Amino acid sequence: MVKEGALGGGRSAARELVAAVTRESARAAGGVPGVAMLRQGLGEVVRGAASRAGERLAASGAAPRPAGVKARRREDPERWEIAVRVLTRRGHRAVDVARAVRAAVETAVAETLTEHRTPGTDRGGAVEVPVVVTVTVVGIA
Amino acid sequence: MAMNTDPPREDAADAATSPPADAARDAEVLPCGRTLTGLWEAGEAPAGAADAHLDACPHCTAALAELRLLEEVVGAARTREAAERQAPDAAALTARVMDLVRLELRPGRTLPLGDGEEQDLESWIVEAAVARTLRSAAETLEGVRAGSCRVAPADGERGPRARGPLNVRIEVAADWAWPLPELADAVRERLYAAAREEIGIVVGAVDVVIVDLLDGPPDGSAANARPGGEEGGSW
Numbered sequence: 001m002v003k004e005g006a007l008g009g010g011r012s013a014a015r016e017l018v019a020a021v022t023r024e025s026a027r028a029a030g031g032v033p034g035v036a037m038l039r040q041g042l043g044e045v046v047r048g049a050a051s052r053a054g055e056r057l058a059a060s061g062a063a064p065r066p067a068g069v070k071a072r073r074r075e076d077p078e079r080w081e082i083a084v085r086v087l088t089r090r091g092h093r094a095v096d097v098a099r100a101v102r103a104a105v106e107t108a109v110a111e112t113l114t115e116h117r118t119p120g121t122d123r124g125g126a127v128e129v130p131v132v133v134t135v136t137v138v139g140i141a
Numbered sequence: 142m143a144m145n146t147d148p149p150r151e152d153a154a155d156a157a158t159s160p161p162a163d164a165a166r167d168a169e170v171l172p173c174g175r176t177l178t179g180l181w182e183a184g185e186a187p188a189g190a191a192d193a194h195l196d197a198c199p200h201c202t203a204a205l206a207e208l209r210l211l212e213e214v215v216g217a218a219r220t221r222e223a224a225e226r227q228a229p230d231a232a233a234l235t236a237r238v239m240d241l242v243r244l245e246l247r248p249g250r251t252l253p254l255g256d257g258e259e260q261d262l263e264s265w266i267v268e269a270a271v272a273r274t275l276r277s278a279a280e281t282l283e284g285v286r287a288g289s290c291r292v293a294p295a296d297g298e299r300g301p302r303a304r305g306p307l308n309v310r311i312e313v314a315a316d317w318a319w320p321l322p323e324l325a326d327a328v329r330e331r332l333y334a335a336a337r338e339e340i341g342i343v344v345g346a347v348d349v350v351i352v353d354l355l356d357g358p359p360d361g362s363a364a365n366a367r368p369g370g371e372e373g374g375s376w
Contacts, residue, residue, distance in 0.1 A: 095254040095341025098264035136251055137266040140274055140339070 014073070021080065021112050022071040025133075028108035029069065029084050032100045034092030036141040037068070071109075079130040082109060087139045098135040105133045171200045180204055252292060253304045256341050268292050271340060275311060278335035279328050284316030288352060295345040306345035309336075314353035325349040 029035060070083045082105055088097045109131050170176050175183075175194065180201050183192050195201050249268025268291070276287035290311045294304070309332060315324050329347045336344040 090339070093339060093341045094266055094270070095256060095264060098254050098266075102264065132263065134263040135265070137254065137264075137270055139267070139270045 017113075017116050018071050018073065020116060021082070021109055022069050024108040024112045025071060025082050025084065025105045026069045028104040029086060029101045032097060032104050034089050034097035035101060036087040036089045073129075077130075079132055080109060080113070082131065082133045084133065084135045085138050086135065087141050088137050089141050094137045094140060098137055101135045102133045105135075106131055109133070171204055173198050173200045175201055177204065177208075181208060250293070252294070252307055252342065254341055256337065256343055266340065266342070271307075271336075271342065274335055274339055275309060275332050278331040278339075279311060279313055281331060282315075282324075282327055284319060284355070285324070285328065286314045286355070288312035288314065306343040308346045308348070309344055310348040310350065312350045312352045314355055315351060317354040317356065319354075321351055324351065 030037075068085045072081045073079075074081055084101055084105060086097070086101060088094050110128075113129065113131075171180065173194075175198070180195070183195050183201075195205070249272070251265040251267055252271060254264035254266050271292045272290040275292070276290050279285055279287040288311075290309065292307050292309050295306045295308045311328065311332065313324070313328055315321075328349045332347050333344055336342050
């Protein structure tokens with residue numbers, strides 16, 4: 001866990017990790033055949049959250065959050081929660097697409113976490129933080 | 142030239158409908174002595190008719206410019222009114238947009254994706270997406286139009302993350318020549334197939350509610366499209 005003792009540095013590193021996980025999840029999900037697009041919630045659109053969040057993140061040096069993916073690191077128990085909203089294509093069974101998306105995102109997140117793991121913050125080495133990926137099909141195109 | 146005061150209200154109505162006995166009575170007079178009415182008429186006159194006074198007089202020129210501006214404003218207002226009378230098109234577009242917004246805001250509950258006994262733990266689909274697919278499936282039947290379609294867990298579980306097989310209730314309107322029991326069976330068959338092949342959900346009971354009978358093609362061609370091809374209401 002990234003401690004707050006490092007002040008701004010620790011917090012921004014945590015934010016950057018979330019951004020990286022989100023980005024890589026979106027990239028993986030978008031590449032699955034049968035995914036028409038990742039779908040933002042209307043609430044986000046109406047509130048302009050995408051642009052505001054993008055501005056905040058851009059100010060901190062990270063890329064804007066891609067639509068359709070929400071990544072969160074939770075404590076107690078420690079885990080990563082990734083929520084993906086997709087629009088699937090007709091001609092592909094929705095459940096198959098959802099499963100493929102989950103698999104792709106799980107892989108991408110595991111790789112991202114491995115890349116970002118800094119020596120010294122590893123907890124016991126062998127213990128991986130569980131990753132829970134939830135896929136919701138919000139429409140069939 | 143002396144200016145007369147405004148006539149009393151009762152007389153004003155008469156003045157509007159009949160030619161004034163005294164032009165100065167209801168005509169505003171410009172400092173140069175020309176009446177506004179006269180100015181308007183002069184302004185409206187064909188271009189060929191020269192009016193030396195109008196060309197030279199600053200009062201008349203200014204007043205005429207204002208009259209023209211007034212004319213423009215009134216004309217624009219009339220155009221706007223005409224455009225607004227075409228509002229029904231805009232209203233229809235607005236309604237369509239709001240439908241989409243509502244769909245987005247109320248996609249319905251999330252339903253579990255997954256077939257067989259192993260339902261995926263974390264794959265979900267919104268009710269609206271299922272409903273749309275099932276409605277389209279019903280409408281692949283000749284002479285059938287689908288209406289409201291609701292999908293909910295069979296065990297009546299109210300939680301947002303309920304699992305288990307799903308029950309479907311669909312309303313349809315059909316060509317009057319459809320024998321109703323066969324219609325219900327045909328719709329059910331299409332829905333089960335769509336649930337299995339296009340979505341991947343487990344469907345339990347399918348309630349088909351026939352809400353309307355429609356006038357089909359008079360030559361009975363619709364009847365040939367269904368199994369049995371029976372005609373007449375056997376219901």
